[in-house]
Amino acid sequence: MNIxxxxxxxxxxxxxxxxxxxxxxxxxxxxxxxxxxxxxxxxHWGGVSLWYLPxxxxxxxxxxxxxxxxxxxxxxxxxxxxFTTPGMDSISVFLSAPPYWLLYHWMVMPLSxxxxxxxxxxxxxxxxxxxxxxxxxxxxxxxxxxxxxAALAGTFGAVYSGLIPLTQGPEALxxxxxxxxxxxxxxxxxxxxxxxxxxxHYLQQGCWRRLPLSTAVSSSSDLSxxxxxxxxxxxxxxxxxxxxxxxxxxxxxLLLLLPLAxxxxxxxxxxxxxxxxMLDSGLVVLIVLFGxxxxxxxxxxxxxxxxxxxxxxGGVVExxxxxxxxxxxxxxxxxxxxxxTDVEGxxxxxxxxxxxxxxxxxxxxxxxxLNDGLQPHLAALEHALSQQQPFHHLEIALQGAGETPRWIxxxxxxxxxxxxxxxxxxxxxxxxxxxxxxxALLRNYNEELLHEVSERTRALRQTNGELAAKERHLQVLLAxxxxxxxxxxxxxxxxxxxxxxxxxxxxTPEQAQGRHILDFVHPDDRDYVDFIWQINRxxxxxxxxxxxxxxxxxxxxAHWINLAHSDESMxxxxxxxxxxxxxxxxxERLWTLAHHDTLTxxxxxxxxxxxxxxxxxxxxxxxxxxxxxxxxxxxxxxxxDSLGHAAGDALLQQVARRLKIRMRDSDTVARMGGDEFAVIxxxxxxxxxxxxxxxxxxxxxxxxxxxxQGPAHISGSIGVALYPQHAETAETLTQYADMxxxxxxxxxxxxxxxxxxx
Numbered sequence: 001m002n003i004x005x006x007x008x009x010x011x012x013x014x015x016x017x018x019x020x021x022x023x024x025x026x027x028x029x030x031x032x033x034x035x036x037x038x039x040x041x042x043x044h045w046g047g048v049s050l051w052y053l054p055x056x057x058x059x060x061x062x063x064x065x066x067x068x069x070x071x072x073x074x075x076x077x078x079x080x081x082x083f084t085t086p087g088m089d090s091i092s093v094f095l096s097a098p099p100y101w102l103l104y105h106w107m108v109m110p111l112s113x114x115x116x117x118x119x120x121x122x123x124x125x126x127x128x129x130x131x132x133x134x135x136x137x138x139x140x141x142x143x144x145x146x147x148x149x150a151a152l153a154g155t156f157g158a159v160y161s162g163l164i165p166l167t168q169g170p171e172a173l174x175x176x177x178x179x180x181x182x183x184x185x186x187x188x189x190x191x192x193x194x195x196x197x198x199x200x201h202y203l204q205q206g207c208w209r210r211l212p213l214s215t216a217v218s219s220s221s222d223l224s225x226x227x228x229x230x231x232x233x234x235x236x237x238x239x240x241x242x243x244x245x246x247x248x249x250x251x252x253x254l255l256l257l258l259p260l261a262x263x264x265x266x267x268x269x270x271x272x273x274x275x276x277x278m279l280d281s282g283l284v285v286l287i288v289l290f291g292x293x294x295x296x297x298x299x300x301x302x303x304x305x306x307x308x309x310x311x312x313x314g315g316v317v318e319x320x321x322x323x324x325x326x327x328x329x330x331x332x333x334x335x336x337x338x339x340x341t342d343v344e345g346x347x348x349x350x351x352x353x354x355x356x357x358x359x360x361x362x363x364x365x366x367x368x369x370l371n372d373g374l375q376p377h378l379a380a381l382e383h384a385l386s387q388q389q390p391f392h393h394l395e396i397a398l399q400g401a402g403e404t405p406r407w408i409x410x411x412x413x414x415x416x417x418x419x420x421x422x423x424x425x426x427x428x429x430x431x432x433x434x435x436x437x438x439x440a441l442l443r444n445y446n447e448e449l450l451h452e453v454s455e456r457t458r459a460l461r462q463t464n465g466e467l468a469a470k471e472r473h474l475q476v477l478l479a480x481x482x483x484x485x486x487x488x489x490x491x492x493x494x495x496x497x498x499x500x501x502x503x504x505x506x507x508t509p510e511q512a513q514g515r516h517i518l519d520f521v522h523p524d525d526r527d528y529v530d531f532i533w534q535i536n537r538x539x540x541x542x543x544x545x546x547x548x549x550x551x552x553x554x555x556x557x558a559h560w561i562n563l564a565h566s567d568e569s570m571x572x573x574x575x576x577x578x579x580x581x582x583x584x585x586x587x588e589r590l591w592t593l594a595h596h597d598t599l600t601x602x603x604x605x606x607x608x609x610x611x612x613x614x615x616x617x618x619x620x621x622x623x624x625x626x627x628x629x630x631x632x633x634x635x636x637x638x639x640x641d642s643l644g645h646a647a648g649d650a651l652l653q654q655v656a657r658r659l660k661i662r663m664r665d666s667d668t669v670a671r672m673g674g675d676e677f678a679v680i681x682x683x684x685x686x687x688x689x690x691x692x693x694x695x696x697x698x699x700x701x702x703x704x705x706x707x708x709q710g711p712a713h714i715s716g717s718i719g720v721a722l723y724p725q726h727a728e729t730a731e732t733l734t735q736y737a738d739m740x741x742x743x744x745x746x747x748x749x750x751x752x753x754x755x756x757x758x
Contacts, residue, residue, distance in 0.1 A: 152173065339429065663679065702714075719743065
């Protein structure tokens with residue numbers, strides 16, 4: 001659909017394009033006359049004109065070709081006037097009619113359509129796209145406008161030229177409007193979606209555009225669509241006719257919406273537009289065959305309903321499919337594995353590059369995939385699973401080829417049913433084996449350095465004569481090391497700190513001398529470091545942990561080894577420090593981008609659901625309450641339309657700041673999308689407290705906003721729902737708050753409404 005506006009511009013055509021355009025024009029004349037003649041014959045045989053397909057051809061021609069399309073229409077109308085009047089001598093009629101009425105009938109129909117469509121082409125700067133609700137609505141309005149304008153002009157000409165009496169004017173006008181409107185909304189989407197892309201490519205390149213790989217099965221889907229439509233028409237018309245229920249045909253024909261919906265859900269917009277034309281065509285033919293002329297208007301309404309449902313539902317399904325493909329592509333491009341498990345931890349689905357290299361069998365427990373080696377984050381993963389909490393950036397080793405494990409960085413979110421019960425987990429994973437191998441090389445280097453320093457320290461103590469020379473050599477070695485080196489005595493106090501260690505800790509060698517190891521650690525991390533240190537105090541293996549440094553607040557990765565006397569008692573430790581701040585900041589930035597709105601810096605929808613779930617679980621444990629406020633801005637669209645999108649963005653940023661100023665540290669303000677916000681108020685047990693907060697927010701939002709583009713005035717409608725008075729699950733609680741917000745908006749806006757129950 002993105003190339004519908006990329007039509008032949010008024011610029012001169014090249015010779016090859018001019019020749020192809022003339023060929024297309026000739027084919028168009030044949031199709032137009034055939035459609036005109038078929039409509040006239042069906043009207044003659046059945047006594048009823050249910051739709052007018054030339055109207056759809058004319059609408060599409062003017063929409064894609066512009067002024068050139070208007071010339072094509074005038075030629076087609078002239079051919080119809082001269083040669084295609086059935087049952088009479090068209091030449092004699094043409095010569096006997098008043099010239100001004102002949103000129104009027106020839107030019108008025110194309111001009112009526114052009115009066116609406118040509119300005120619409122100039123105004124529509126964005127590509128025409130039926131997946132856009134605004135474009136669908138604009139198309140229907142334009143179709144109704146051209147139908148009404150053409151019907152007025154045509155009925156006026158028919159009455160005052162003597163073709164029909166004045167008393168039949170209103171009936172002819174209504175029939176004309178409905179027939180043109182039905183033909184446009186049924187035929188134009190089919191031409192724009194399925195015909196125009198290939199035709200445009202032919203006009204530009206000289207060959208019909210090949211279908212992309214994603215639509216390579218369109219021939220089989222089209223065949224299925226045709227068979228389903230034929231079967232549906234046979235059942236809807238054949239069974240009632242067999243049972244002598246022909247008076248109920250119009251009502252029964254509404255059942256055709258069911259196969260149309262099925263086709264749309266399975267074959268998207270391309271299948272929907274084809275099914276609409278086939279269903280409406282079948283209705284026209286069968287109505288003529290069965291002689292249902294007395295029920296013309298109900299059948300026309302059924303045809304319009306079929307066209308509207310096909311267009312609207314097809315656009316929605318196509319938009320959903322595009323969005324799913326987009327997010328699937330994003331997820332596939334940014335992750336190596338997409339996975340989902342049930343509540344028992346059995347694998348339900350896995351896709352991505354990593355799924356092709358690791359044997360992942362549906363129904364297999366995730367624990368069977370783990371490598372038998374060291375799993376430093378396994379306890380954290382099991383804790384998150386037991387608490388039904390999300391987890392992020394947990395590194396797990398899977399069974400790889402041979403004896404080499406494959407390390408992945410795991411992210412997961414719990415899946416809850418309508419009752420808030422856990423039904424499984426869904427998440428992503430990134431292959432970090434390469435970075436793990438790099439860390440292993442660095443760790444090996446650190447271990448070799450530690451052992452070398454330890455051996456040299458022992459040698460220096462055993463050889464007093466060479467102590468001074470070896471100590472100078474060791475100091476040069478440590479000073480040149482690209483990492484921080486910290487030597488501790490048996491009391492865990494600093495005996496030595498090299499130059500890089502001083503830069504990391506923010507201490508001079510004199511300031512570091514004699515300090516306890518925990519003095520270098522940030523106060524928030526001291527308990528954790530002391531715990532890890534004590535449980536590994538007697539170990540002779542290389543240990544590892546990460547913590548923040550006290551003075552510089554840098555994150556460091558620490559590898560250390562305990563030193564032992566000859567009698568196996570501990571004699572301090574050697575610790576190697578590397579700067580891990582950049583990696584930690586990168587992880588935090590990625591997490592923030594994934595869970596915060598980029599415009600307002602508020603938590604996004606994903607983080608809102610996470611915090612609401614935590615708040616409800618905490619409220620259940622404490623037997624307290626939680627309130628949810630759902631906020632919708634009144635008048636935001638008017639500001640956005642009058643001052644521009646930049647003003648709208650600035651307004652949303654100022655709204656976010658006003659909402660955050662009123663909140664406590666324990667509260668959460670989130671942007672849910674567009675101009676909707678939500679607030680979580682934990683430890684709220686009565687509605688009065690939540691209403692008081694909501695009232696203050698409405699008063700704050702009602703104050704003028706000073707924007708760079710000018711002043712803006714809006715307000716806010718707020719709905720309130722409380723746990724556990726109104727609901728006990730996150731989904732129901734937010735739904736009730738949203739419904740209460742709409743009640744406040746319908747009651748006059750700038751109000752607060754508490755959910756009143758059903």
